[in-house]
Amino acid sequence: MTSLLNALPGAVSQGLIWGIMAIGVYITFRVLDIADLTVDGSLATGGATCIMLIRAGLNPWVALLIAFAVGMIAGFVTGILHTKCGIPAILAGILTQLSLYSINLRIMESKANQPVSVDKYPLLVSSRHVGGFTLKNPIFLMIIIAIVLITVLYWFFGTEKGCSIRATGANSNMARAQGINTNSNKILGLMLSNGLVAVSGALLAQYQGSADVNMGRGAIVIGLAAVIIGEVIFGKIFKQFWLTLLAVVIGAVIYYVVLQLVLMMGLNTNDLKMLTAVIVAIFLAIPFWKNKIAGKRLGKKEASKDA
Amino acid sequence: MLELINVNKTFNVGTANEKKALDNLSLTLNDEDFVTVIGGNGAGKSTMLNAIAGTFRIDSGSIILDGMNITSLPEHKRAAFLGRVFQDPQMGTAPSMMIEENMALAARRGQRRGLSWGISEAERTQYYELLKSFDLGLEDRMTTKVGILSGGQRQALTLLMATIKKPKFLLLDEHTAALDPKTAAKVLALSEEIVTREKLTTLMITHNMKDAIRYGNRLVMMDEGRIVLDISGEAKKKLTVAELLAKFSEASGHDETSDKMLLS
Numbered sequence: 001m002t003s004l005l006n007a008l009p010g011a012v013s014q015g016l017i018w019g020i021m022a023i024g025v026y027i028t029f030r031v032l033d034i035a036d037l038t039v040d041g042s043l044a045t046g047g048a049t050c051i052m053l054i055r056a057g058l059n060p061w062v063a064l065l066i067a068f069a070v071g072m073i074a075g076f077v078t079g080i081l082h083t084k085c086g087i088p089a090i091l092a093g094i095l096t097q098l099s100l101y102s103i104n105l106r107i108m109e110s111k112a113n114q115p116v117s118v119d120k121y122p123l124l125v126s127s128r129h130v131g132g133f134t135l136k137n138p139i140f141l142m143i144i145i146a147i148v149l150i151t152v153l154y155w156f157f158g159t160e161k162g163c164s165i166r167a168t169g170a171n172s173n174m175a176r177a178q179g180i181n182t183n184s185n186k187i188l189g190l191m192l193s194n195g196l197v198a199v200s201g202a203l204l205a206q207y208q209g210s211a212d213v214n215m216g217r218g219a220i221v222i223g224l225a226a227v228i229i230g231e232v233i234f235g236k237i238f239k240q241f242w243l244t245l246l247a248v249v250i251g252a253v254i255y256y257v258v259l260q261l262v263l264m265m266g267l268n269t270n271d272l273k274m275l276t277a278v279i280v281a282i283f284l285a286i287p288f289w290k291n292k293i294a295g296k297r298l299g300k301k302e303a304s305k306d307a
Numbered sequence: 308m309l310e311l312i313n314v315n316k317t318f319n320v321g322t323a324n325e326k327k328a329l330d331n332l333s334l335t336l337n338d339e340d341f342v343t344v345i346g347g348n349g350a351g352k353s354t355m356l357n358a359i360a361g362t363f364r365i366d367s368g369s370i371i372l373d374g375m376n377i378t379s380l381p382e383h384k385r386a387a388f389l390g391r392v393f394q395d396p397q398m399g400t401a402p403s404m405m406i407e408e409n410m411a412l413a414a415r416r417g418q419r420r421g422l423s424w425g426i427s428e429a430e431r432t433q434y435y436e437l438l439k440s441f442d443l444g445l446e447d448r449m450t451t452k453v454g455i456l457s458g459g460q461r462q463a464l465t466l467l468m469a470t471i472k473k474p475k476f477l478l479l480d481e482h483t484a485a486l487d488p489k490t491a492a493k494v495l496a497l498s499e500e501i502v503t504r505e506k507l508t509t510l511m512i513t514h515n516m517k518d519a520i521r522y523g524n525r526l527v528m529m530d531e532g533r534i535v536l537d538i539s540g541e542a543k544k545k546l547t548v549a550e551l552l553a554k555f556s557e558a559s560g561h562d563e564t565s566d567k568m569l570l571s
Contacts, residue, residue: 159420159421159424159425160415160421160422162425163404163408163425166403167401167404167412171397171400171401171402173393173399174398174401175383176382176383177360177386177391177393177399178386178415178416179383179384179415179416180383180412180420
């Protein structure tokens with residue numbers, strides 16, 4: 001029990017960092033109705049960009065901002081491949097993701113891993129401080145960042161532009177009939193999403209003390225897990241947009257706490273990714289099964305009426 | 308004034324399903340015309356509307372609006388002067404957004420969408436009054452998600468959205484075909500009310516011959532991607548369904564009995 005309590009702050013910190021990534025996934029997966037696989041690459045791009053800039057002596061906040069911009073470029077490329085080249089969204093994301101692997105290695109000067117020491121650089125978050133009750137504890141800063149981001153996104157998706165992006169995802173036919181340029185909105189949404197994912201990667205790399213070219217592998221699945229956990233637990237009570245975003249962040253925290261729990265219960269670390277994939281697959285399938293069962297019941301009712 | 312000049316469109320070129328949907332189609336719509344469009348299945352009615360709306364690029368010909376060539380203008384830009392209601396009630400609204408949000412989106416058709424708030428208090432009041440005046444029972448449900456409305460309510464809402472910002476042209480694509488007869492009649496009456504009051508230039512596709520005769524000042528019949536009949540004014544008022552059927556067989560050379568099945 002004590003070991004769990006000791007591990008809890010670390011799990012919460014990581015969950016909050018991944019929560020930002022999950023918000024990015026929410027924007028594409030739920031708002032735009034696009035499954036965007038760019039994120040597996042852009043997460044590492046954010047980490048690589050931020051760490052290399054910090055190592056070069058740049059202020060970590062500025063490095064974070066640049067990581068955001070670089071992530072947006074990645075989303076832009078996927079958006080162009082999808083809307084201007086007619087490539088299906090999933091494939092467009094995979095193509096960008098693949099090319100990002102090479103780009104990330106370039107950014108990290110051809111090394112698969114680049115360390116950044118919290119002793120040498122003024123990092124924003126670090127696992128080093130996770131235990132202490134100080135302002136350096138990453139949990140404090142991450143909560144503030146999450147609140148700021150949710151506020152800004154709530155505002156943005158309430159503006160004329162933001163509403164038109166939501167309409168694009170909800171019904172692109174209707175959106176075009178109302179004079180909305182659905183292509184440019186999809187690009188913008190993908191940029192915003194990947195910018196946030198890169199920020200998450202930048203914070204994660206600082207937290208871990210290194211950027212790794214493989215740090216984004218399977219990120220999309222973790223992001224989806226957070227989105228789904230948030231929806232399953234809070235979907236019935238959290239109806240407003242900002243609460244939905246909050247639910248996504250809490251979903252990521254829950255994911256990491258549960259992860260910590262099952263690891264302590266003796267689960268092999270190597271089996272983690274499969275476990276995550278299975279859980280996500282089940283929760284994605286549930287609405288489909290529900291519809292099917294409801295349809296069958298309805299069919300039976302109709303049949304008995306006819307008889 | 309809207310002019311379609313020698314418009315051609317073939318779908319699925321080079322495949323077994325190749326279909327010439329519009330065949331040298333020419334049509335001039337005068338301001339304040341209310342044109343009903345009839346024709347059998349596959350006559351090209353919807354294709355003509357979609358060509359005007361810019362859903363696809365036409366193969367050849369031109370589309371001229373008030374002297375301006377809009378043939379290559381993308382769909383979302385043409386929306387600035389078009390109001391559209393589709394056959395499928397699902398198509399005209401965003402289901403996961405509120406009634407008032409849908410209306411606010413439509414009110415900004417043709418405008419630049421910036422970073423000011425998506426809907427203002429003044430608009431809410433205006434939409435409330437508008438919904439109330441149409442007696443749909445929706446004015447007290449403005450924050451309801453559109454997805455849970457009935458097909459008729461959604462279609463009526465789409466109609467309001469299409470006309471909330473006065474369009475140069477209103478395109479109604481069998482917009483009552485998916486509704487039950489009672490709701491269809493209500494939505495149709497609402498359409499006529501709006502068109503008359505706002506003096507909208509309107510193209511309305513219908514499968515119902517009686518409606519085609521009763522509504523509008525001009526009737527156009529299509530067959531195989533061409534216009535085979537164009538009647539307006541007094542001549543249109545005197546039309547009967549039987550005459551229309553006879554004219555249809557005459558113009559298209561089809562067997563009358565089979566056409567009855569398609570048109571009645």
